[in-house]
Amino acid sequence: MALRNPLNQLSKRASPSSISKFTSTPTLSSRLRNGDQLRTLATVAPPVTQDSTGSKGPTAIVFMNMGGPSTTAEVGSFLSNLFADADLIPLGRFQSYLGPLIAKRRTPKIEKQYAEIGGGSPIRKWSEYQSAEMCKLLDKMSPETAPHKPYVAFRYANPLTEEMYNKLLADGFGNGKGGRAIAFTQYPQYSCSTTGSSLNELWKWRQRLEGKQTTGAIEWSVIDRWPVHPGLTEALARNIEDQLATYPEERRKDVVLLFSAHSLPMSVVNRGDPYPSEVAATVYAVMQRLNFSQPYRLVWQSQVGPQPWLGAQTSDTVTAYIEKGQKDLILIPVAFTSDHIETLFELDNEVIGESGHKDTIKRAESLNGNPIFIQALADIAKSHMDSGLIIEAEKADRKKVNPSLHPGVWSAESRRCRVVIVTTSHHGQQGEMHEVLAELRIWHSCGADADDVDSAGLTKSTILGIVYLASSDDGTRTG
Numbered sequence: 070m071a072l073r074n075p076l077n078q079l080s081k082r083a084s085p086s087s088i089s090k091f092t093s094t095p096t097l098s099s100r101l102r103n104g105d106q107l108r109t110l111a112t113v114a115p116p117v118t119q120d121s122t123g124s125k126g127p128t129a130i131v132f133m134n135m136g137g138p139s140t141t142a143e144v145g146s147f148l149s150n151l152f153a154d155a156d157l158i159p160l161g162r163f164q165s166y167l168g169p170l171i172a173k174r175r176t177p178k179i180e181k182q183y184a185e186i187g188g189g190s191p192i193r194k195w196s197e198y199q200s201a202e203m204c205k206l207l208d209k210m211s212p213e214t215a216p217h218k219p220y221v222a223f224r225y226a227n228p229l230t231e232e233m234y235n236k237l238l239a240d241g242f243g244n245g246k247g248g249r250a251i252a253f254t255q256y257p258q259y260s261c262s263t264t265g266s267s268l269n270e271l272w273k274w275r276q277r278l279e280g281k282q283t284t285g286a287i288e289w290s291v292i293d294r295w296p297v298h299p300g301l302t303e304a305l306a307r308n309i310e311d312q313l314a315t316y317p318e319e320r321r322k323d324v325v326l327l328f329s330a331h332s333l334p335m336s337v338v339n340r341g342d343p344y345p346s347e348v349a350a351t352v353y354a355v356m357q358r359l360n361f362s363q364p365y366r367l368v369w370q371s372q373v374g375p376q377p378w379l380g381a382q383t384s385d386t387v388t389a390y391i392e393k394g395q396k397d398l399i400l401i402p403v404a405f406t407s408d409h410i411e412t413l414f415e416l417d418n419e420v421i422g423e424s425g426h427k428d429t430i431k432r433a434e435s436l437n438g439n440p441i442f443i444q445a446l447a448d449i450a451k452s453h454m455d456s457g458l459i460i461e462a463e464k465a466d467r468k469k470v471n472p473s474l475h476p477g478v479w480s481a482e483s484r485r486c487r488v489v490i491v492t493t494s495h496h497g498q499q500g501e502m503h504e505v506l507a508e509l510r511i512w513h514s515c516g517a518d519a520d521d522v523d524s525a526g527l528t529k530s531t532i533l534g535i536v537y538l539a540s541s542d543d544g545t546r547t548g
């Protein structure tokens with residue numbers, strides 16, 4: 070988000086009384102120097118063997134998400150990490166100065182919100198549960214890649230990507246021993262500001278912790294979006310049907326469904342970020358599954374600051390419906406896989422709680438521990454592994470630039486191969502790799518203006534690293 074006066078703008082939601090002392094948290098490296106903490110991170114596990122029985126396991130599956138503060142004490146560091154992220158909130162060359170300042174001003178207000186939803190975000194609890202349950206299913210569904218080992222990497226809260234990566238290494242992956250890991254985004258719909266940012270962070274830590282490894286580094290592959298997976302739409306549809314069933318039969322067909330997703334700044338939308346269309350694709354797939362039984366709208370929530378954001382706003386839409394006399398409404402969180410402050414505080418406490426119609430305005434449950442959803446996660450991971458995508462080769466010129474400072478391009482899969490690219494803007498040197506990439510279907514780019522993107526969808530920028538994941542069925546190499 071390009072903020073002209075970001076400090077003022079972003080602090081608009083904070084009341085003056087909410088400005089209090091910012092408690093800084095220890096840096097990650099200092100936390101990781103702490104022997105006790107490090108010991109608790111590393112579970113005892115056999116080294117990665119890729120053994121002679123033909124087992125390709127173990128397989129690490131890393132759930133990537135933004136995370137949330139598990140306790141109110143973590144709100145300061147969560148916001149500080151969030152406002153330091155130029156992929157989410159670009160503050161230009163003043164990022165390292167403005168980011169902490171905005172975070173500090175915002176912390177007391179957001180702490181209160183987390184206190185109101187039980188003292189913290191449940192994202193960690195649900196992510197650990199979902200990933201562990203998914204791995205249990207995968208052990209049965211895919212014994213040849215078992216055991217499947219769950220990991221969580223959050224962008225702004227513990228366990229951060231660095232912590233997760235060190236845990237992987239301590240558990241016997243990489244460090245000369247090889248082994249396979251799948252980075253599995255937990256944002257169903259792709260945005261540069263969410264999944265793109267997590268992938269850039271993962272790449273950064275891979276380079277820092279394994280960059281010098283010539284052989285036996287972790288082999289990564291990426292699941293970067295799954296907006297219309299039938300298991301996702303089925304789980305969402307059933308949660309809607311559960312709520313619909315609570316209305317008297319004669320009113321049921323007129324209940325309006327309001328699919329609510331976290332909004333995006335228009336500056337991000339206007340550079341072609343795929344998130345709005347992928348969210349819409351999810352909504353359409355759910356409505357198809359429901360046979361379009363209800364009137365519906367896609368609305369957007371959680372705008373921060375006065376810059377233009379994608380609308381219509383969820384709260385405005387609810388108000389407008391109430392004014393028109395339409396009070397039977399179901400809000401459906403559609404872009405996040407568990408409860409969080411935006412569902413528990415913003416939708417439940419603010420939008421519904423303050424509507425004056427708590428009995429008729431309802432919210433579909435979040436996916437949380439939903440077994441249909443967890444089966445869907447296992448199905449997505451299984452078909453990813455079945456596609457035979459393996460890391461085939463890696464080429465990079467990473468010396469000159471730091472990918473974490475720049476938006477990246479992460480493509481989705483084409484029919485025969487999958488490619489992951491990291492780029493950075495305006496450092497020249499794209500040349501021959503660009504040609505290779507042009508043969509592939511690149512879906513999308515980050516951080517570029519429309520005219521900075523060529524016909525292959527690739528930004529005219531330096532390719533920092535490229536990981537070819539060639540299909541093993543016909544042995545095609547793409548690099």
Ligand SMILES: C=CC1=C(C)c2cc3[nH]c(cc4nc(cc5[nH]c(cc1n2)c(C)c5CCC(=O)O)C(CCC(=O)O)=C4C)c(C)c3C=C
Pocket residue numbers: 070135136137138151157158175179190191192256260262263331332333334337344373404405408409410411
């Ligand atoms: C798909 C989901 C999300 C998108 C897209 C997204 C974009 C986005 N967010 C901000 C700014 C903030 N987001 C904050 C919290 C927050 N954001 C999401 C999800 C998406 N954000 C969630 C689930 C949460 C809450 C996590 C939890 O604690 O449970 C916050 C912090 C809270 C606050 O201060 O209001 C900010 C700030 C931007 C600028 C952005 C797009 C560029």
Ligand SMILES: [Fe+2]
Pocket residue numbers: 331371
């Ligand atoms: Fe957000």
